[in-house]
Amino acid sequence: MRIATLFIAFLLGTILRAQTFPQLTGETAKGTSITLPTTKSKAWTLIGIAYSQKASPMLEEWYEPAYLRFIAKHGLMAGSYEADVYFVPLFVGLNKAAYEPSMKKFQKSADPEIVDHVLFSKAELEPLRAILDMDEKDIPYFFVLNSEGKIVYGTKGAFTEEKLEAIEEVMME
DSSP, X not given: OHHHHHHHHHHHHHHHTTEEOOOEEEEOTTOOEEEESOTTXXXXXXXXXXXXXXXXXXXXXXXXXXIIIIISOOSTTGGGOOEEEEEEEBOOGGGGGGHHHHXXXXXXXXXXXXGGGBOBBOOOHHHHHHHHTOOOTTSOEEEEEETTSEEEEEEESSOOHHHHHHHHHHHHO
């Protein structure tokens, strides 16, 4: 299973490697507008995107472990790199009506440390889906960008420690 997961991640990463991440604008629960990739980016940027209600809980599973590893710097090698981390629930189609209620619910229940790292967005799906090869709507997608906004690694699906370690490995290169 681990070999198959790594192989899929390798293929996704290879297909997307060196492609520039498309512009994606969202807002934090505090109302701050952010456009990704950011121009003040650190050496690395990790972006997680989900565009369906079924994928959202899987995206949320990544919040705490990714925050602890890449922002709070918990882990043996975590101090070896600098990374911005953003999680993007993308509201598309009929789900756009859930944007405001979802943001309000998030504002009330979110861990204050995570709030600035979650961007709510109503960006158009089709350009993103085509460029980023996000064809399976029921899973989240994750992209590691270098400081120039180029995708250097990609993975998808539910959180696993192996996927988190693979992302960290890329950032240590």
